[in-house]
């Protein structure tokens with residue numbers, strides 16, 4: 001493990017932001033992690049695939065790029081397996097590994113960018129499935145003491161795009177590995193969400209397997225989301241707001257077609273993309289940044305944007321949604337430095 005100085009993070013974040021890390025190292029083992037901590041350089045920032053972080057300035061201290069690899073079946077049951085995966089493994093490559101082995105549960109989460117180690121941070125989710133549905137436990141190294149600890153499902157306090165690692169434990173740990181519980185055949189398929197069943201139908205697939213679902217999800221995501229290699233972005237910039245029913249009722253008076261989903265606690269979830277679109281932001285460009293033309297929830301870098309520009313646009317969007325709907329959007333993306 002080598003610590004380099006003044007390293008551009010441009011290749012390491014999907015927003016395409018050209019900021020520098022004062023110190024930077026790739027870590028491939030727990031020993032590397034401990035050695036980097038023993039230098040005493042602070043603060044330490046853990047970087048996975050950089051697909052959910054907005055850098056608004058150069059990063060002081062030490063950036064550690066997670067390269068801890070390895071995929072291993074650690075327990076075999078009649079109907080399922082437990083698989084332990086290194087935090088630096090690429091998420092989609094792990095999904096493809098599972099699909100190839102005919103282990104089910106991850107197929108709806110195909111093509112989400114980033115690493116396995118970051119997947120519990122915001123309890124990644126897509127097409128009706130969340131990480132918490134397949135999660136068993138994780139191992140994490142404390143960035144102050146260098147000690148390893150195991151977090152089970154309850155300890156992670158998973159919520160909608162949320163976990164303890166986005167709240168009181170934010171920035172304190174490096175997730176070194178995650179254990180998943182994956183089902184053996186026969187699988188429990190989830191094709192009711194979004195366009196999955198429509199996409200399968202249009203391909204003439206009547207009895208889908210998990211590989212068909214994975215391919216359908218890849219097809220849908222590729223058609224809807226910008227390719228971050230071409231247009232810098234972090235996927236959904238905001239969470240879908242969860243509000244009291246009364247707030248929705250007021251919106252429905254003016255917009256009877258407003259989309260919404262009922263939550264078990266009686267509250268409702270309103271798609272943030274719809275709210276932003278109604279404020280006229282979809283496809284709008286502001287300097288080098290803007291809202292993606294096919295999905296208003298995705299803020300993009302048209303080239304040469306700074307993190308500060310993106311942050312300012314996000315702030316203006318939040319204010320316009322508050323003014324029009326009385327709903328305050330919350331960022332899904334992680335800001336550095338913390339906001």
Ligand SMILES: Cc1cc2nc3c(=O)[nH]c(=O)nc-3n(C[C@H](O)[C@H](O)[C@H](O)COP(=O)(O)OP(=O)(O)OC[C@H]3O[C@@H](n4cnc5c(N)ncnc54)[C@H](O)[C@@H]3O)c2cc1C
Nearest residue numbers: 048049050051052113114115117118124125174175234235
């Ligand atoms: C085009 C696009 C589509 C997306 N679609 C989805 C989607 O459908 N669903 C969804 O949930 N997300 C989605 N995302 C967001 C993103 O892919 C996920 O949040 C992903 O888990 C981030 O992984 P990463 O390795 O890139 O994390 P990074 O961006 O590197 O880091 C994100 C945060 O986690 C911390 N972190 C990273 N790794 C570790 C670790 N090992 N230990 C401790 N802390 C760590 C970082 O410090 C940072 O605060 C999308 C992003 C893009 C660009």
